[in-house]
Amino acid sequence: MTTISENPKASTAPEPAAEATGLIGFVPEKAARALTLGGGVLTVASCFLAWTWTPRFPGDLTYYGSPAGLQMQVLVTGVLTALFALSSYGVKGTRWLTPAGGDSALKLAALANFAITWFTVGAISIQLGGPVNLEPGGAVVALASLLALLGALALPFERPKVLPVDPEDTSWDQFKHRAGNGWASFRAAFATTGTARRLPTMHSSVEILIIAGVLAIALGVFTYGVGTEYDELFLGFLITAGLGFAAVSKSGLVAQATQLTSKHQNLSIAGAFTAAALFPFTQTDDQYATLGVYILIFATVALGLNIVVGLAGLLDLGYVAFLGVGAYAAALVSGAPSSPFGVHFPFWAAILVGAGASLVFGVLIGAPTLRLRGDYLAIVTLGFGEIFRIAVMNTDGTSGPDITNGSNGISSIPNLNILGFDFGAAHSIAGFTIGRFANYFFLMLLIMAVVVLVFRRSGDSRIGRAWVAIREDETAALAMGINGFRVKLIAFALGAGLAGLAGTVQAHVTYTVTPEQYLFAGPIPPNSAFLLAAVVLGGMGTMSGPLVGASLLFLIPNKLQFMGEYQLFAFGVALILLMRFRPEGIIANRRNQLEFHEKDETPATLAKAGA
Amino acid sequence: MTTTTKTAGATTAPTGETVLDARGVTMRFGGLTAVRDVNLTVNSGEIVGLIGPNGAGKTTFFNCLTGLYVPTEGEVRYKGTVLPPTSYKVTDAGIARTFQNIRLFHNMTVLENVLVGRHTRMKQGLWSALLRLPAFKKAEAEASKRAMELLEFIGLQDKAQHLAKNLPYGEQRKLEIARALASDPGLILLDEPTAGMNPQETRAAEELIFAIRDMGIAVLVIEHDMRFIFNLCDRVAVLVQGQKLIEGDSQTVQSDERVIAAYLGEPVEAAPAAAAAPAPAPAPAPAEDEAKDAATEETPEASETPETEEADEAPDAAEDEAPADEAPDSEDETPEPAPASEDTPHDPASGKENDA
Numbered sequence: 001m002t003t004i005s006e007n008p009k010a011s012t013a014p015e016p017a018a019e020a021t022g023l024i025g026f027v028p029e030k031a032a033r034a035l036t037l038g039g040g041v042l043t044v045a046s047c048f049l050a051w052t053w054t055p056r057f058p059g060d061l062t063y064y065g066s067p068a069g070l071q072m073q074v075l076v077t078g079v080l081t082a083l084f085a086l087s088s089y090g091v092k093g094t095r096w097l098t099p100a101g102g103d104s105a106l107k108l109a110a111l112a113n114f115a116i117t118w119f120t121v122g123a124i125s126i127q128l129g130g131p132v133n134l135e136p137g138g139a140v141v142a143l144a145s146l147l148a149l150l151g152a153l154a155l156p157f158e159r160p161k162v163l164p165v166d167p168e169d170t171s172w173d174q175f176k177h178r179a180g181n182g183w184a185s186f187r188a189a190f191a192t193t194g195t196a197r198r199l200p201t202m203h204s205s206v207e208i209l210i211i212a213g214v215l216a217i218a219l220g221v222f223t224y225g226v227g228t229e230y231d232e233l234f235l236g237f238l239i240t241a242g243l244g245f246a247a248v249s250k251s252g253l254v255a256q257a258t259q260l261t262s263k264h265q266n267l268s269i270a271g272a273f274t275a276a277a278l279f280p281f282t283q284t285d286d287q288y289a290t291l292g293v294y295i296l297i298f299a300t301v302a303l304g305l306n307i308v309v310g311l312a313g314l315l316d317l318g319y320v321a322f323l324g325v326g327a328y329a330a331a332l333v334s335g336a337p338s339s340p341f342g343v344h345f346p347f348w349a350a351i352l353v354g355a356g357a358s359l360v361f362g363v364l365i366g367a368p369t370l371r372l373r374g375d376y377l378a379i380v381t382l383g384f385g386e387i388f389r390i391a392v393m394n395t396d397g398t399s400g401p402d403i404t405n406g407s408n409g410i411s412s413i414p415n416l417n418i419l420g421f422d423f424g425a426a427h428s429i430a431g432f433t434i435g436r437f438a439n440y441f442f443l444m445l446l447i448m449a450v451v452v453l454v455f456r457r458s459g460d461s462r463i464g465r466a467w468v469a470i471r472e473d474e475t476a477a478l479a480m481g482i483n484g485f486r487v488k489l490i491a492f493a494l495g496a497g498l499a500g501l502a503g504t505v506q507a508h509v510t511y512t513v514t515p516e517q518y519l520f521a522g523p524i525p526p527n528s529a530f531l532l533a534a535v536v537l538g539g540m541g542t543m544s545g546p547l548v549g550a551s552l553l554f555l556i557p558n559k560l561q562f563m564g565e566y567q568l569f570a571f572g573v574a575l576i577l578l579m580r581f582r583p584e585g586i587i588a589n590r591r592n593q594l595e596f597h598e599k600d601e602t603p604a605t606l607a608k609a610g611a
Numbered sequence: 612m613t614t615t616t617k618t619a620g621a622t623t624a625p626t627g628e629t630v631l632d633a634r635g636v637t638m639r640f641g642g643l644t645a646v647r648d649v650n651l652t653v654n655s656g657e658i659v660g661l662i663g664p665n666g667a668g669k670t671t672f673f674n675c676l677t678g679l680y681v682p683t684e685g686e687v688r689y690k691g692t693v694l695p696p697t698s699y700k701v702t703d704a705g706i707a708r709t710f711q712n713i714r715l716f717h718n719m720t721v722l723e724n725v726l727v728g729r730h731t732r733m734k735q736g737l738w739s740a741l742l743r744l745p746a747f748k749k750a751e752a753e754a755s756k757r758a759m760e761l762l763e764f765i766g767l768q769d770k771a772q773h774l775a776k777n778l779p780y781g782e783q784r785k786l787e788i789a790r791a792l793a794s795d796p797g798l799i800l801l802d803e804p805t806a807g808m809n810p811q812e813t814r815a816a817e818e819l820i821f822a823i824r825d826m827g828i829a830v831l832v833i834e835h836d837m838r839f840i841f842n843l844c845d846r847v848a849v850l851v852q853g854q855k856l857i858e859g860d861s862q863t864v865q866s867d868e869r870v871i872a873a874y875l876g877e878p879v880e881a882a883p884a885a886a887a888a889p890a891p892a893p894a895p896a897p898a899e900d901e902a903k904d905a906a907t908e909e910t911p912e913a914s915e916t917p918e919t920e921e922a923d924e925a926p927d928a929a930e931d932e933a934p935a936d937e938a939p940d941s942e943d944e945t946p947e948p949a950p951a952s953e954d955t956p957h958d959p960a961s962g963k964e965n966d967a
Contacts, residue, residue, distance in 0.1 A: 472717060482730050
């Protein structure tokens with residue numbers, strides 16, 4: 001950055017330092033805005049051109065007039081850019097799009113547009129062996145999105161005050177200092193200038209319609225993401241969805257939507273479940289319903305873990321074992337031929353057995369360890385997770401009593417049959433065929449609703465406050481009359497019981513339960529490390545956080561098969577980056593957001609004022 | 612029983628019931644005896660101060676009272692029953708406390724903090740929370756109402772939805788008191804409630820503590836601010852080296868030379884100039900002033916007197932004191948038509964035993 005040259009000016013007259021210029025200085029504002037709008041519109045237009053000559057690139061981008069595959073994503077971001085540009089001109093009818101004002105939404109939209117376009121063009125060039133394979137449409141769209149981005153970056157913004165460099169510092173310190181200044185003004189370029197306008201008062205039916213619209217969009221995005229057929233499309237989806245969401249959230253629309261949903265909270269949750277229940281109807285075959293039901297199992301268990309970790313602050317590193325206990329308990333009483341107990345419980349009894357067994361194990365593990373503070377619990381739960389797996393492995397009739405069939409597990413678990421409804425068969429509902437996995441999807445949705453209910457109601461009560469108090473400061477909580485051990489044990493056992501509940505369904509969905517499904521860490525998601533990561537990534541202590549985190553953590557390894565062995569490595573890098581730049585998780589708890597970004601609110605001048 | 616100004620019914624002797632009765636409390640950590648054989652009683656409607664130099668064992672003694680530590684010897688009775696050895700049961704029994712370093716639940720709202728303090732007075736468990744029966748809703752509504760009353764009492768009702776950590780320092784201190792009050796205690800223990808406050812805030816804290824006393828809650832307060840403690844307290848106990856040196860009204864304590872010695876060291880032996888001809892100890896002279904002010908009058912050498920000096924002195928003094936300890940409380944009962952002067956509640960009668 002231009003620290004040194006601006007320094008004397010800043011010290012004599014502080015006003016010029018805050019001069020509003022763009023990151024790219026030489027383009028005047030009017031031209032820049034026009035460039036952005038033009039680039040956006042041109043991008044949209046060029047999505048209707050052919051981008052390559054051969055259908056060898058997946059998605060077949062050779063047609064004129066019908067965008068396909070990645071072109072659809074470019075189209076979406078192009079439209080977003082154009083709309084935000086119009087809104088920044090103050091065109092009537094588009095101003096509602098940017099309630100938070102400012103150009104930062106436009107910049108991010110242009111960035112999203114540029115990223116997805118150049119990703120597509122790059123993918124075509126690499127896959128087909130050079131940019132020569134691009135049709136003119138491809139070149140045009142690349143140029144258009146670049147122009148839009150340049151225009152957007154040239155839009156003026158309020159530069160932060162630049163801190164002078166201390167000439168006595170070492171050159172490394174000076175370098176760090178300048179880099180810090182540069183980073184600060186880069187961030188300022190994308191920062192929102194204002195907070196979102198409050199929504200005008202509307203009739204509540206209108207508000208409900210808006211909520212329904214938002215949920216429909218969310219369902220659409222989720223369905224699209226689950227349905228992406230090839231790696232490029234899914235990667236593009238991640239880019240589009242990530243940056244697009246950032247742009248929309250900068251525009252203030254997300255804040256307004258949050259306002260609405262928190263106003264009609266119960267309704268929104270009911271709506272979200274309805275939207276989720278519609279998911280199987282959007283699918284033509286059972287392929288993606290399978291993904292859906294696995295995501296639901298994973299997300300439900302993550303939400304249960306969120307009670308333990310997010311609310312009560314108890315680090316549980318062996319949580320998947322409780323899922324395993326529930327699954328094994330249900331499998332043993334399911335009437336499976338390989339179960340040594342030849343009993344076949346009805347589903348309601350099996351679910352009680354599964355949840356009850358997990359609960360008992362939760363109490364057994366918790367009772368001796370929860371009296372201690374600190375990391376003991378983490379170690380003990382880590383151990384319990386492994387002990388469970390190994391014990392199940394050993395109770396095979398040779399190393400121990402024959403209960404679990406050892407590493408073969410319990411196989412051929414029969415499908416559920418509740419009140420004559422056979423979960424194994426496909427049913428036809430209103431012209432839609434609902435297959436086996438879709439049946440389980442609905443059942444799992446019901447179980448998740450139970451977990452959501454438990455999470456919300458327990459969190460907002462005397463006991464929930466006690467959990468949070470214990471997490472915040474255990475000594476003070478005890479001094480307030482909270483029986484710490486008892487309250488923690490309730491959280492721990494409740495979490496275990498909820499995992500067991502999910503486990504009972506999981507046993508039936510997967511046909512087979514084996515010890516290898518319940519690892520501490522592994523490439524297949526429901527394992528302890530991924531569960532914890534889903535909670536932390538999504539946002540601790542929130543309800544929707546673990547659901548989003550679990551969906552992402554399940555979809556990404558599932559869709560990006562090409563990463564293969566590097567999957568866990570990439571996952572680790574992503575986790576570190578996320579923790580560095582958004583420690584509160586994707587969905588921020590209001591409290592955590594304040595907790596982690598407290599420093600940003602203090603004036604930056606404090607940072608090195610005395611140096 | 613001394614009466615400060617504010618209770619009009621002081622002459623009708625509202626006191627009498629012994630709320631807290633600590634007998635022979637001793638706390639050892641390995642070879643270190645942090646608190647040795649301390650007796651202390653607090654009667655209802657009374658504000659008792661506990662002072663002493665740093666490291667005298669005040670906070671350890673507090674922790675013994677609140678169940679954070681189990682005393683090695685001795686026992687603590689609250690309204691006649693021996694206190695249970697865990698801190699949440701102590702709170703349940705009716706003793707609430709604040710902490711020397713503010714220990715609010717920083718990421719909870721102000722209202723939630725007070726609601727947590729209400730924990731022991733609500734009985735709704737997990738099932739009730741899950742089923743949300745009418746009884747649950749009623750209890751929650753009542754708790755919120757009570758919490759809001761307390762917030763109004765300390766003047767934070769407009770900040771109920773703020774996060775506790777975003778409050779300014781003085782308000783955090785107040786909130787801690789409100790949180791403690793939420794458990795409807797019979798005795799509240801305040802650990803340095805004015806640490807880090809400016810004079811105005813200290814003044815406000817004083818008013819607040821008087822108001823708490825007027826609610827019928829006994830108060831035991833640790834403090835370093837002598838002006839504050841002598842304004843506030845009906846009785847003051849001095850803890851030095853883990854032992855109680857003296858207990859009495861502020862006049863008595865202020866003029867006691869052992870107290871001054873404990874805070875400032877023994878000037879006579881230590882001052883090089885006075886070594887040849889031992890002058891009478893200057894201790895009784897500044898009786899009207901606060902002990903703190905006396906510090907500035909001493910020569911620098913004197914105030915830097917090695918700790919060993921007082922270590923030798925203190926045990927003897929305390930042993931002299933010990934038999935007299937039981938006495939003052941009973942004789943305090945005589946109602947005292949005190950003049951309505953807030954600043955220095957003189958009460959020669961109750962202090963006489965200690966003057967010996």
